[in-house]
Amino acid sequence: MISATALGRAEGKPAQYRRFTPASIATNLVLGAFGVVFASPMLWLVLASFDQHAGWQVKVPELTLGNYRTVISYNYLDPIWNSLYLSLVATAVTTAVSIITGYVLSTRHIPLKRTIMLSVLLLTGIPVTVLIVPIYELFVQLNWLNSIPAVGLLMAASSLPFGIWLMKNYIDAVPVEILEAAAVDGVGTRRTVLGVILPATYSGVLVTVMVTFINAWGAFLVPLILISNPGSEPGSIALYQFLSAFVTPRIGPLAAYSLIFSLPVVVLYLFVARRLAGGFAFGGGVKG
Amino acid sequence: MSLREQRGPSEGSNRSESERVAVDRHVVGARLEGITKIFGEEMAVDDLSLEIHPGELLVLVGPSGCGKTTTLRMLAGLERPTYGSIFINEKEVNRLSPSARNVAMVFQSYALYPHMTVRKNLVFALRAKRERAGVIRERLADVSAMLGLEALLQRKPSELSGGQRQRVALGRALMRHPDIFLLDEPLSNLDAALRTQMRGDLVTLHREIGVTTVYVTHDQVEAMTMADRIGVIMGGRLLQVDIPEVVYSRPVNVSVASFIGSPKINLLEGTAWRDGSKCLVRWDDVTFSLDDAGLFSGENRAVTVGIRAEDLSWIQGETSESGSTVVGTVRLVEPLGSETLVTLDRGAKALVARFPPHCGVRPGDKVAVAAEGRHVHLFDRETGERLGR
Numbered sequence: 290m291i292s293a294t295a296l297g298r299a300e301g302k303p304a305q306y307r308r309f310t311p312a313s314i315a316t317n318l319v320l321g322a323f324g325v326v327f328a329s330p331m332l333w334l335v336l337a338s339f340d341q342h343a344g345w346q347v348k349v350p351e352l353t354l355g356n357y358r359t360v361i362s363y364n365y366l367d368p369i370w371n372s373l374y375l376s377l378v379a380t381a382v383t384t385a386v387s388i389i390t391g392y393v394l395s396t397r398h399i400p401l402k403r404t405i406m407l408s409v410l411l412l413t414g415i416p417v418t419v420l421i422v423p424i425y426e427l428f429v430q431l432n433w434l435n436s437i438p439a440v441g442l443l444m445a446a447s448s449l450p451f452g453i454w455l456m457k458n459y460i461d462a463v464p465v466e467i468l469e470a471a472a473v474d475g476v477g478t479r480r481t482v483l484g485v486i487l488p489a490t491y492s493g494v495l496v497t498v499m500v501t502f503i504n505a506w507g508a509f510l511v512p513l514i515l516i517s518n519p520g521s522e523p524g525s526i527a528l529y530q531f532l533s534a535f536v537t538p539r540i541g542p543l544a545a546y547s548l549i550f551s552l553p554v555v556v557l558y559l560f561v562a563r564r565l566a567g568g569f570a571f572g573g574g575v576k577g
Numbered sequence: 578m579s580l581r582e583q584r585g586p587s588e589g590s591n592r593s594e595s596e597r598v599a600v601d602r603h604v605v606g607a608r609l610e611g612i613t614k615i616f617g618e619e620m621a622v623d624d625l626s627l628e629i630h631p632g633e634l635l636v637l638v639g640p641s642g643c644g645k646t647t648t649l650r651m652l653a654g655l656e657r658p659t660y661g662s663i664f665i666n667e668k669e670v671n672r673l674s675p676s677a678r679n680v681a682m683v684f685q686s687y688a689l690y691p692h693m694t695v696r697k698n699l700v701f702a703l704r705a706k707r708e709r710a711g712v713i714r715e716r717l718a719d720v721s722a723m724l725g726l727e728a729l730l731q732r733k734p735s736e737l738s739g740g741q742r743q744r745v746a747l748g749r750a751l752m753r754h755p756d757i758f759l760l761d762e763p764l765s766n767l768d769a770a771l772r773t774q775m776r777g778d779l780v781t782l783h784r785e786i787g788v789t790t791v792y793v794t795h796d797q798v799e800a801m802t803m804a805d806r807i808g809v810i811m812g813g814r815l816l817q818v819d820i821p822e823v824v825y826s827r828p829v830n831v832s833v834a835s836f837i838g839s840p841k842i843n844l845l846e847g848t849a850w851r852d853g854s855k856c857l858v859r860w861d862d863v864t865f866s867l868d869d870a871g872l873f874s875g876e877n878r879a880v881t882v883g884i885r886a887e888d889l890s891w892i893q894g895e896t897s898e899s900g901s902t903v904v905g906t907v908r909l910v911e912p913l914g915s916e917t918l919v920t921l922d923r924g925a926k927a928l929v930a931r932f933p934p935h936c937g938v939r940p941g942d943k944v945a946v947a948a949e950g951r952h953v954h955l956f957d958r959e960t961g962e963r964l965g966r
Binding site: 464466467469470471472473474475476477480484485488489491 | 653654655674675676677680681682684685686687688689690691692693701702705706749753
């Protein structure tokens with residue numbers, strides 16, 4: 290009797306425990322196809338960068354480090370440093386200003402706050418390229434053309450609406466009693482922001498840093514128009530010139546350079562992702 | 578005359594030796610003068626004046642939304658009064674920021690800094706003020722010993738129990754040696770057993786440090802058990818400020834009478850008239866006879882009669898009404914161990930009376946209770962104000 294019941298249960302095993310069903314196979318095939326479409330350029334890039342005779346096809350490479358050597362010897366690393374300079378300026382400015390502005394918008398009484406926030410939201414949707422002609426004129430007037438920090442500032446400005454919006458919302462989530470406790474305890478604004486708000490909105494700050502950095506790092510049109518001095522151009526422009534500087538594109542070095550150029554973003558991403566995964570909660574701080 | 582001698586009427590005999598030793602430091606009082614706070618259309622606090630004596634534990638009690646927390650927040654400087662003045666230590670502080678008032682506040686939600694350890698939570702404010710390291714170390718040792726926090730210093734708030742968080746929040750406030758200690762419903766997030774224990778701990782702590790304390794709660798038991806003086810706030814108005822015994826035995830109006838005391842006071846609608854040196858109050862067929870004839874003027878006054886449960890005494894064996902004896906049918910019997918609460922129906926009215934333990938009364942029984950005239954509270958039915966005495 291008992292064994293019969295056990296058998297009955299075994300036969301009635303629910304469908305979701307079965308490993309292969311027509312539906313799951315179909316799903317995996319479709320997703321796999323998408324995966325191949327997205328992964329193959331990456332694969333080509335990695336293989337080509339190590340291939341002595343790199344071409345447009347994906348093939349087993351004739352291993353060499355020559356492509357990387359070429360890139361390094363041609364002074365093509367300078368644009369990477371320029372990119373780093375530009376992106377760090379943009380990231381530092383955007384992050385600092387976003388935190389301060391977000392704090393003020395979140396905690397202070399400001400007339401027309403809703404209107405301001407809606408304007409900020411609207412601005413997040415306007416790409417900086419739309420304004421590039423008047424900005425070019427402005428840069429000419431201010432004699433800022435070819436200046437890396439000036440372009441960094443412009444990139445900061447273009448990332449600011451998003452950063453402010455994000456930080457304001459993160460700071461909104463900090464329980465107001467914690468800020469009031471700091472106020473009653475006589476902790477000044479600077480200490481409150483640095484010692485209480487920043488640790489509590491850690492993940493928001495990291496997201497702002499990452500998004501701003503990536504936005505500035507990948508910027509192409511803005512530096513293309515505002516920087517014409519070969520010594521000041523960032524990596525994105527140098528990469529483009531790889532394609533146009535030689536009569537036949539040198540595919541191996543181009544692939545190697547592409548990988549080097551994407552390295553800082555990958556490193557930043559890994560750094561941020563690890564910290565974001567831990568997350569941050571207000572656990573224990575307030576109970577309500 | 579020292580400031581300590583100026584304390585409120587509750588001071589005196591029940592104060593212990595330890596309290597006298599503990600504080601020689603400067604004890605300050607505060608005063609609210611005609612404080613009004615209007616949020617938009619809503620009047621949260623209405624022309625409230627209050628004297629807070631140096632060193633006392635003043636409990637502001639009232640139902641939720643009555644304006645008691647707003648009053649506390651105005652004292653702290655987190656809200657500005659719309660009208661009126663706030664004085665701390667005889668100095669007007671209306672325009673002073675919270676930090677300039679040297680008050681400390683413990684929030685209902687504790688408001689600990691979540692990313693900091695207990696130690697950092699405690700020292701953060703002093704560090705921010707660049708207090709000397711030696712002073713910080715000394716106070717940290719004092720406060721953590723006083724509140725039993727030594728073993729918890731390395732923990733984060735999320736790793737603490739409710740009671741422990743509560744103690745950290747208190748400790749954080751104590752670290753600063755504030756002139757005035759403001760507590761906003763500090764026990765409301767704790768379970769019943771812990772609440773009772775913390776209640777005692779807080780009173781002991783207050784005795785030890787002797788800092789002027791304003792404590793806000795909606796729980797009248799907390800107010801009665803902890804307070805040197807109670808301030809009852811309702812609808813933004815301060816109705817009565819006095820020692821717990823007086824607030825309980827001589828409530829100024831019906832609202833205070835029904836808010837303070839558990840079980841709730843029995844309120845009956847009757848008519849009162851004078852008869853020689855007596856005052857007679859009639860409710861239905863029951864007549865209470867009160868001594869004081871100077872209670873009111875005029876004849877046949879519409880009154881609300883208030884009788885507390887413990888003032889309705891059980892008359893065993895009696896089954897008929899006469900004089901001030903009320904006979905009702907038992908609806909509910911709640912044995913509390915040391916006493917039994919009995920709810921009886923009499924006509925449309927339900928009365929709660931306090932019976933002895935093991936009284937043997939069961940639902941459905943007919944029982945008689947009676948109140949002595951001197952225990953009967955009389956309020957004007959129109960205004961709700963107390964009549965006489």
